[in-house]
Amino acid sequence: MRRERRAVSKKRHRSEHHEEHADETWLIPYADLLTLLLALFIVLYAMSSVDSKKFEDMSKAFSIAFNTGVGVLENTTIVETGQQMEKDNETRRKSSDEENKDNDKQRQALMQKEQEDLEKLKKQIDQYIKSNGLTTQLNTKLNQSQLMLTISDNALFPSGSASLKANSRELAGAIANMLKKYPEYEIVVSGHTDDQPISNREFRNNWELSFQRALNFMEILLTNSKHDPKLFSAIGHGEYRPVATNDTTVGRAKNRRVEVSIIRRYADPEKAQQITATPKQ
Incomplete structure (x- = not known):
């Protein structure tokens, strides 16, 4: 009887000892995962080493296949189609470059x-200035x-006034006649004063005086x-x-x-200066 109890006790001990071992079934999916990761790294490495042009063609082929529903393996001309698309794009780019040129x-x-037009106009005005003794x-x-x-200003207006002198109207008429040969240009007339303050019944400050002078001459x-009035504008800058x-x-x-x-219509933006920015002499 004692022997039987000892035998049962040994069997229980062995069974309990066996149950203490951890379940090792997780090793199988873990090994599969490592295998998949290794395969992924190999594919990535191969992709990084492939010829970029061929990879681009293959990418276009897959794009066409996914968009049209045609399998890559079902149509061996898909890669060629991608190459043709690239050629067409290159042709369009060349055509656009030629058009820009x-x-x-x-x-x-x-x-x-x-x-040439502006140089001719400048020469005409300079000739008028010289012929009429207006060089100063x-x-x-x-x-x-x-x-x-x-x-x-003393060629156009009395001191502190915006009313044109009689002979200045003749000057403005002569300038207008020369400008009429070039009706497509924008004309900006700007008035300027010194920094001496002015305050009378007609003008409160130099701003008003300079603008009214520009406006009167423009009219x-x-x-x-x-002349087309929409191409003309008057600006007053005062003493500034x-x-x-x-x-x-x-x-x-x-x-x-x-x-x-x-104003030039085809000014080079890199060389063009501000219309009213006149450097100090």
């Missing part, structure tokens, strides 16, 4: 024609943004019916755009002026 050539031709009161300047005609230019010092009589005289700017 043609546009650039056309723009360059227009810029050249505009340069008028001057012209052609730059990358405009042809500017600068007129001293004389527009009496010529050949000087070209010389206001500390001397000569400097203040230079600052009191009216500028007539003929």
Whole structure:
């Protein structure tokens, strides 16, 4: 009887000892996962080493297959189709480049024609200035943004007034006649004063004086019916755009002026200057 109890006890002990071992079935899916990861890294490495052009063609082929529903293996011309699409795109790019070159050539031709027109107009105005002895009161300047005609205020207005002198109307008429040959250009008339304050019954400050002078001169230019009013504008800058010092009589005289700017239509944006930004002399 004792022997039987000992035998049963040994069997129980062995059974309990066997149950203490951990379940090792997780090793199988873990090994499968590692195998899949290894396969993934191999594929990624192979993709990184493949010829980029071939990989791009294959990518396009898969894209066509997914979008059209045609299997890659069902149609061996899909890769060729992708290559043809690339060729078509390249052809379109070349066509666009050629069109841009043609546009650039056309723009360059227009810029050249505009340069010739403005140089011709400048020569006509300079000849008028010289013939009428106005070299001390008028001057012209052609730059990358405009042809500017600068007129001293004493050639146009009495001191502190915006009413044009009788002979200044003749000057404005002559300028208008020269401009009518170039009706497509925008014209900006800007008035400037010195820094001496003004306050009378007609004007409260230099802003008003400079603007009214520009406006009055512009209206004389527009009496010529050949001009389009929508291309004309008047600006008053007061004393805030000087070209010389206001500390001397000569400097203040230079600052009191009216500028007539003929604006380029095909200005080079990299070289063009601000319309009203006149450097100090």
